Amino acid sequence: MTETDNNGIDKVIACENLTKRFKEGKLDVEVLKGISLDISAGEKIAIVGSSGSGKSTLLHILGGLDLPTEGTVHVMGKNIAKLSDKERGDLRNQSLGFIYQFHHLLPEFTALENVAMPLLIRGSSTTEASSKASDILNKVGLSERLSHKPGQLSGGERQRAAIARALVTNPNAVLADEPTGNLDHKTALQIFDLMQSLNQEMQTAFVIVTHDMQLAEKMDKIYSLVDGRLSNY
Numbered sequence: 001m002t003e004t005d006n007n008g009i010d011k012v013i014a015c016e017n018l019t020k021r022f023k024e025g026k027l028d029v030e031v032l033k034g035i036s037l038d039i040s041a042g043e044k045i046a047i048v049g050s051s052g053s054g055k056s057t058l059l060h061i062l063g064g065l066d067l068p069t070e071g072t073v074h075v076m077g078k079n080i081a082k083l084s085d086k087e088r089g090d091l092r093n094q095s096l097g098f099i100y101q102f103h104h105l106l107p108e109f110t111a112l113e114n115v116a117m118p119l120l121i122r123g124s125s126t127t128e129a130s131s132k133a134s135d136i137l138n139k140v141g142l143s144e145r146l147s148h149k150p151g152q153l154s155g156g157e158r159q160r161a162a163i164a165r166a167l168v169t170n171p172n173a174v175l176a177d178e179p180t181g182n183l184d185h186k187t188a189l190q191i192f193d194l195m196q197s198l199n200q201e202m203q204t205a206f207v208i209v210t211h212d213m214q215l216a217e218k219m220d221k222i223y224s225l226v227d228g229r230l231s232n233y
């Protein structure tokens with residue numbers, strides 16, 4: 001696997017003055033109130049904040065899964081609000097990887113098939129997809145588990161397979177929403193160490209939402225989301 005190619009773009013994600021309001025009955029609830037944030041190539045950042053502070057909402061907007069009410073988001077230099085749904089989907093597929101608290105692996109497919117899937121969706125041949133999936137599963141320590149289905153893997157192994165699936169396309173950034181929220185602390189530490197070593201090896205930026213300060217401290221920068229505003233921790 002080669003290092004991530006940033007095409008000379010040093011800010012993988014740049015957002016400026018983001019706001020997000022949701023309608024709740026007659027009320028407009030402003031969850032994000034003017035957030036500006038740059039994520040550079042290869043940077044690792046943690047976003048912490050209490051439950052309901054808007055961390056997932058922010059991550060969805062940074063990843064182009066949702067649009068802000070006001071403000072701009074550029075992913076790899078492209079303003080996501082100016083793209084069609086299809087173009088936004090393509091940009092996500094080409095530039096970003098996602099990891100969630102629950103692994104979202106497909107139960108009827110093996111680890112190898114699950115990890116190969118994003119490449120097959122992009123149009124890679126089965127041989128190429130399997131070879132790259134096998135390489136990245138090896139990097140996350142699952143070379144002996146290629147033909148196991150998710151139900152035959154431990155929680156930590158499932159999350160490692162989910163990390164492999166997020167990284168197999170060699171994205172510019174991985175956005176992770178509580179990736180270890182479902183694991184015991186020792187396994188969570190191992191998963192964070194793994195993400196750090198993959199970050200160093202592949203130069204992929206990581207944006208990780210977590211409740212756990214000990215884990216957040218492993219990142220280059222920590223931002224705290226309080227009352228809809230982001231500050232350095």
Ligand SMILES: Nc1ncnc2c1ncn2[C@@H]1O[C@H](COP(=O)(O)OP(=O)(O)OP(=O)(O)O)[C@@H](O)[C@H]1O
Pocket residue numbers: 022023024031049050051052053054055056057058
């Ligand atoms: N689609 C939506 N419609 C209305 N309100 C929403 C929507 N999505 C999120 N919210 C509200 O926005 C606020 C922030 O939610 P969000 O899930 O971003 O918080 P969070 O910090 O990720 O919380 P947690 O740590 O508990 O996962 C919450 O009050 C939530 O009810």
